Amino acid sequence: MGKKYANKQVLLKSYVEGNPSEDDFELKMSYTSSHIPHGSNAVFLKNIYLACDPALRFRLSADDLSDNIDLLKSFNLGSVIEGFGVAKVIKSTIPDFEEGNYVWGVVGWEEYSMIENPKVLFTIKYTDVPLSYYVGILGMVGLTAYFGINNMSSVKAGEVVYKSTAAGGVGLLAGQFAKMMNCYVVGSTSTDEKVDLLKNKLGFDDAFNYKKEDLGEALKRVCPNGIDVYFENVGGAMLDEVILHMKSHGRIAVCGMISQYGLKEKYGIQNLFHLITKCIRMEGFSANTNYWKLYPQYLEWAIPLIRDNKIVYFQDIAKGLESAPAAFTGIFHGKNIGKAVVKIVADE
Amino acid sequence: MGKKYANKQVLLKSYVEGNPSEDDFELKMSYTSSHIPHGSNAVFLKNIYLACDPALRFRLSADDLSDNIDLLKSFNLGSVIEGFGVAKVIKSTIPDFEEGNYVWGVVGWEEYSMIENPKVLFTIKYTDVPLSYYVGILGMVGLTAYFGINNMSSVKAGEVVYKSTAAGGVGLLAGQFAKMMNCYVVGSTSTDEKVDLLKNKLGFDDAFNYKKEDLGEALKRVCPNGIDVYFENVGGAMLDEVILHMKSHGRIAVCGMISQYGLKEKYGIQNLFHLITKCIRMEGFSANTNYWKLYPQYLEWAIPLIRDNKIVYFQDIAKGLESAPAAFTGIFHGKNIGKAVVKIVADE
Numbered sequence: 100m101g102k103k104y105a106n107k108q109v110l111l112k113s114y115v116e117g118n119p120s121e122d123d124f125e126l127k128m129s130y131t132s133s134h135i136p137h138g139s140n141a142v143f144l145k146n147i148y149l150a151c152d153p154a155l156r157f158r159l160s161a162d163d164l165s166d167n168i169d170l171l172k173s174f175n176l177g178s179v180i181e182g183f184g185v186a187k188v189i190k191s192t193i194p195d196f197e198e199g200n201y202v203w204g205v206v207g208w209e210e211y212s213m214i215e216n217p218k219v220l221f222t223i224k225y226t227d228v229p230l231s232y233y234v235g236i237l238g239m240v241g242l243t244a245y246f247g248i249n250n251m252s253s254v255k256a257g258e259v260v261y262k263s264t265a266a267g268g269v270g271l272l273a274g275q276f277a278k279m280m281n282c283y284v285v286g287s288t289s290t291d292e293k294v295d296l297l298k299n300k301l302g303f304d305d306a307f308n309y310k311k312e313d314l315g316e317a318l319k320r321v322c323p324n325g326i327d328v329y330f331e332n333v334g335g336a337m338l339d340e341v342i343l344h345m346k347s348h349g350r351i352a353v354c355g356m357i358s359q360y361g362l363k364e365k366y367g368i369q370n371l372f373h374l375i376t377k378c379i380r381m382e383g384f385s386a387n388t389n390y391w392k393l394y395p396q397y398l399e400w401a402i403p404l405i406r407d408n409k410i411v412y413f414q415d416i417a418k419g420l421e422s423a424p425a426a427f428t429g430i431f432h433g434k435n436i437g438k439a440v441v442k443i444v445a446d447e
Numbered sequence: 448m449g450k451k452y453a454n455k456q457v458l459l460k461s462y463v464e465g466n467p468s469e470d471d472f473e474l475k476m477s478y479t480s481s482h483i484p485h486g487s488n489a490v491f492l493k494n495i496y497l498a499c500d501p502a503l504r505f506r507l508s509a510d511d512l513s514d515n516i517d518l519l520k521s522f523n524l525g526s527v528i529e530g531f532g533v534a535k536v537i538k539s540t541i542p543d544f545e546e547g548n549y550v551w552g553v554v555g556w557e558e559y560s561m562i563e564n565p566k567v568l569f570t571i572k573y574t575d576v577p578l579s580y581y582v583g584i585l586g587m588v589g590l591t592a593y594f595g596i597n598n599m600s601s602v603k604a605g606e607v608v609y610k611s612t613a614a615g616g617v618g619l620l621a622g623q624f625a626k627m628m629n630c631y632v633v634g635s636t637s638t639d640e641k642v643d644l645l646k647n648k649l650g651f652d653d654a655f656n657y658k659k660e661d662l663g664e665a666l667k668r669v670c671p672n673g674i675d676v677y678f679e680n681v682g683g684a685m686l687d688e689v690i691l692h693m694k695s696h697g698r699i700a701v702c703g704m705i706s707q708y709g710l711k712e713k714y715g716i717q718n719l720f721h722l723i724t725k726c727i728r729m730e731g732f733s734a735n736t737n738y739w740k741l742y743p744q745y746l747e748w749a750i751p752l753i754r755d756n757k758i759v760y761f762q763d764i765a766k767g768l769e770s771a772p773a774a775f776t777g778i779f780h781g782k783n784i785g786k787a788v789v790k791i792v793a794d795e
Binding site: 164165166168171334338347353354355356359364365366367368369370371372373374375376377378379380381382383384385388 | 512513514516519682686695701702703704707712713714715716717718719720721722723724725726727728729730731732733736
């Protein structure tokens, strides 16, 4: 039989317009049983880390824009927020997940989660690296950066790669992965401190603060001969301007559009015409790409690089489940340096 | 030595805003010598057919949007319009082009053209088909339809292909080429007469008049399960709506955006976000794609289909060089059925 656990949870209090604020969330104390009914496939997890992923923003809108992708569907009001996390298996009726093991995947923003028929859940194979890496560099974030650079962009050595949101979780990895392929890598970010980080710690060839400079002027300066590959996480006016700076046969890997998630009236892109004159390829990708199957390959590639300190990786770790709303909303104002993560237990 | 030829010409009188009108052009009587100076590579041509291609619209704007593609560069005011044509070689110092042979490629809107160092000019290999086909199905138009369906769209049998401007030169061919690949093909056009043509003569599975119906409703009706491949020649509101109807992993081959060429303030596309959720690939192509090298392959594929009447092809042939401005401006109002062509000599 199961045991009852006191379970602090973060719920969606109100649907979000514009950027999310802490008031859109609610903390609630609840009780959750670890009992798994006979015949059902489930794991009962003690959650340890939660990821603050920009894509979670979709799920906070009343309008469902998910195109039926589970990971992007709008939450019901009052339901527990769901997102990527690292957890320990307390109970399991699924052979793949053994009690006592660590897992990463989609969990609730709560202390304990009962997950029936988990779709995105992986047993953690290597525990000699920080467990929190599995909500970042060794999880969806790292896989996204890897997939964007390696599979979506047809990047070749010597090409000019531009990354917006370059100091974010995906950005700092995508930039380094492109450098490993001997590209010329430039990035944009929202503070001078992060510009310095990109240029002096993360190996970017150049970087600029998009809040301080005219975007067109800045791109002309850092990519005077144009951009071969743009790894897109911003959308709106940024995308419209970048198109003007793309080289012939350039590629735009569309991963996110953080500037547009909150807007009722979205920015209208006017420069798509140049897709024709420049033969530009623009391609979106998401969990819908079925890129999960690439995860084992990515993991085996990334693990030795991490062990050998060949990748610089930053995390911005907030402590306690109650800090999750502030940590998450902060990423929409460029507050985080590196991957924003919430640690919800003190003892792991 | 050369001979002087009386040479009627069509010049650009004023730069165009919005849709072009006949007043933007000027007819002029001139004299042109057939003399080719010693040492220069040139052909002197008697022009027979001229193509009214939508892409010519770019070159009529004061703003150069060409991204340095010769075929899209703005004309100088007062210069002779240049475009695709069929001609007979009167004189030549280039071994590839023999006197008396027919050629197709870029010529002037004039009775006689002297072309130095021709870049896009092909000797016509098969003359058992109408010569006018070489400004259409056997020229740039056919190659564009072929390239768009075969190379840009990764079309597979059974997929749903949607073609806007379906009764235009590229459209009616693209639709038939997709049918040959066993796709479900739907098209939109601007009159009921052309809808009938698409459905009953050209083998489209379905078609609609976009001027008579709400676009979203119409697309829902003709593609209830969504679109795999959209062959784009319209842009603007059409593109924005089509994105909402694309299936996951759909492809958009961007060939033209005729609704946007004339506008100072372009329509702002708001739905690009769905490129991410649906993993859509959107790719532009133009002469810049270097697709000319595919021409011999296309020609050998198309010629037997034409000879065996396996392709339905329509031309809308205007007579006389002086009719060229009206024929060209008509395509911006959907006046043509099939490829709009001007025949400038009576005797070929």
